[in-house]
Amino acid sequence: MIDVAELCAQLIRFDTTNHGEGHSTGERPLAEFISRLLTEAGYSPVILGPEPERASVVVRVEGHDRSLPGFLVHAHLDVVPAEPEQWSFDPFSGLVADGYIHGRGACDMKDMVAMTLATLLAWAEAGIRPRRDIVVAFVADEEDTGERGALWLVAEHPELFAGVEAAIGESGGSPILLDSVAGDTVRVYPIATAERGTLHIRVRAEGTSGHGSRPVPENAVMNLIPALQRVGEHRWPLVLTPTVRAYLEQTTAALGHSVDLCTEAGVDAAIDAMGEAGTVARATIRCSATPTVLRAGYKVNVIPGVAEADIDIRCLPGTEDDTMATIDRLLGEKVERTFLSHQSPVESPMDSTWFAAMEAALVRQDPQAVVVPMCMGGGTDAKAFARLGIHCYGFSPMGLDPDGRIHQGVHGVDERVPVESVRRGQLILQDFLTSL
DSSP states (O other): OOOHHHHHHHHHTSOOBEEETTEESOSHHHHHHHHHHHHHTTOOOEEEEEETTEEEEEEEEOOSOTTSOEEEEEEEOOBOOOOGGGSSSOTTSOOEETTEEESTTTTTTHHHHHHHHHHHHHHHHHTOOOSSOEEEEEESOTTTTSTTTHHHHHHHOGGGGTTEEEEEESSOOOOEEEEOTTSOEEEEEEEEEEEOEEEEEEEEEEOOOEETTSOOSSOHHHHHHHHHHHHHHOOOOOOOOHHHHHHHHHHHHHHTOOOOTTSHHHHHHHHHHTGGGHHHHHTSSSOEEEEEEEEEOSSTTEEOSEEEEEEEEEEOTTOHHHHHHHHHHHHOTTEEEEEEEEEOOEEOOTTSHHHHHHHHHHHHHOTTEEEEEEEESSOOTHHHHHTTTOEEEEOOOOOOOTTOOOOBOTTSSSOEEEHHHHHHHHHHHHHHHHHO
């Protein structure tokens, strides 16, 4: 039987760095490796993508009862860049040591790729078929726009996901250890049932170009800077979506706190009482808009005729129209905007049989698990698959490490994930998918 930890290490050794703006080391060698393992196990995977090197793998495992709605598991193959000089080891060494799997992608998200792949291989070895069709997509380009990965698959090959009603993907299902009012430790396992929308825009201001020694009445830079300042300093209103409210209520209740969510002060107090779990909550009680990139000019003594900036906007479910209306008001008449990426927020039912099955799988592994819904502050490929009407959840389960190790370094330095967390996570995932 394959060791999921060693499999994860093998996947890390494939450098699948996504540099953004369409530039990537390429996912194809890893896609071919995965496809070969699946083919040898008796499956019929397909490799496809808009460019030869930007490849994804999709496989459908036929269930016993094909009248049941299908289910999708998706995980991305690409990783963010790593700066080797900042790391304690080679980011793509796939080192297994000290109870950890080390390397870029260990937690984001080659651990989930390994757990999903190991589950399929274990099924093949044991001759197991699920009750319903299970579609698995190992996709490219999640760490950029998804245009060469999930969004492309959804637009060009929706037939691959025919009959699929729900899906699981990145984030959720990992334990957060919190202190209760009574002094004991509560293990909270959030499952993502919603994501803020990802609305990336480019803004542009024009003016009169000229010599730097001769000021002009319409200066592109001076037209742009006040608009960016208004956007960056805007305080967005408090919005408690159903998922966020449930996350606050259920987590604080599990910790023994009595909270009042009717006022901003009460919401802030609830978030403070949640400890580490409050980090996600604080990012999801409001929309946000953050200027991130600025471009203007090419020489100190030349006044540029154009100034541009990029803004990262995240909006909560149900707020998209109001958010963009506010952005337009803050930018003003002298600044134009265009979308770089437009992926609307998503929210899936918290009272579904899918959520209940995830909760049950976690509790079977950890009887003391407190499972709560959560809204993600960032985004995943869930937004792409939601365009097909699929209910998407963030469930990439991890088990408790018996020695207290935790994952570290997501998008940072010295990324690593505990070996036992991955091994136990794979058992939870396999249990969940087999139970559907």
